[in-house]
Amino acid sequence: MYVKICGLREAGQVDAAVEAGADAVGFVLTASKRQVTPHEARVLGEAVPPGVLTVAVFAGEAPEVVRAMAAEAGVRAVQLHGDHPHGDFLALADLGVTLVRAVASHANLRCGAYGEELLIVDAPKPGSGEPWDWSGVRGRPSGKWMLAGGLDAGNVRRAITEAQPWGVDVSSGVERDGRKDPDLIREFVAAARGG
Numbered sequence: 088m089y090v091k092i093c094g095l096r097e098a099g100q101v102d103a104a105v106e107a108g109a110d111a112v113g114f115v116l117t118a119s120k121r122q123v124t125p126h127e128a129r130v131l132g133e134a135v136p137p138g139v140l141t142v143a144v145f146a147g148e149a150p151e152v153v154r155a156m157a158a159e160a161g162v163r164a165v166q167l168h169g170d171h172p173h174g175d176f177l178a179l180a181d182l183g184v185t186l187v188r189a190v191a192s193h194a195n196l197r198c199g200a201y202g203e204e205l206l207i208v209d210a211p212k213p214g215s216g217e218p219w220d221w222s223g224v225r226g227r228p229s230g231k232w233m234l235a236g237g238l239d240a241g242n243v244r245r246a247i248t249e250a251q252p253w254g255v256d257v258s259s260g261v262e263r264d265g266r267k268d269p270d271l272i273r274e275f276v277a278a279a280r281g282g
C-alpha cells in the first residue's frame with residue numbers, strides 16, 4: 088500500500104514520515120493554513136532520501152507559476168488539485184517530475200487520462216479532513232490511484248477495504264491541534280499497511 092503524508096511544515100515531521108515508511112511527502116505551496124514557501128520546501132526536501140517522493144501541492148496556479156515554484160522547491164513531483172485542464176498537464180510534461188492529478192470523485196478517474204503518473208481521488212474540500220463516501224468510488228478509478236479525504240489511523244483500513252485504492256494520502260488525520268504529530272503519522276502508516 089503506497090502511503091503519502093501531506094502538508095508537512097517542519098523537519099521533525101518529515102523525519103517522522105520517512106522513518107515511519109511513507110512513500111511520499113507533500114509540501115503545500117498553494118494558499119493554505121499548511122502553506123510553505125518554495126525555499127522552505129527545498130530545505131525540508133533536502134533531508135528526504137531519494138526513494139521517497141517529495142511532492143509540491145498546487146491548486147489552480149498557472150503552469151508557468153507551477154514550473155517556477157516547483158523548480159525553486161526542487162521537488163520530485165507536482166500535484167495539481169481541482170479543475171486544472173488537460174493543457175496544464177501537457178504544459179508541464181517536460182518538467183522532469185512526476186505529475187499527480189488530484190480530483191473529486193465526479194471527475195475522470197482514469198489515471199493517465201491527462202498524462203499524469205499518479206491520481207488522487209479526494210474529498211470535495213481538499214485538506215479539510217472531512218470523510219466522504221469512499222465506497223462509492225470502488226471499481227471506478229483505474230491505474231495508480233490514491234484515496235484521500237478524512238482518513239486517519241482509525242478508519243484507513245475500512246476505507247481501503249471499501250474503495251480498494253492502490254495508495255492512500257492523509258493530512259488532517261495525522262495532526263493534533265493543527266500540527267503534524269509523529270505518533271499519529273506512525274500509527275497511520277502502520278494501519279494503512281495492515282499493522
Ligand SMILES: O=C(O)c1ccccc1NCC(=O)[C@H](O)[C@H](O)COP(=O)(O)O
Nearest residue numbers: 093119213214215216236237257258259
Ligand atoms: O492540505 C491543504 O491545506 C490543501 C489545500 C489546498 C489543496 C490541497 C491541499 N491538500 C492536499 C492533500 O493532498 C491532502 O492530503 C488531501 O486533500 C487529504 O486531506 P485531509 O482530508 O486533510 O487528510
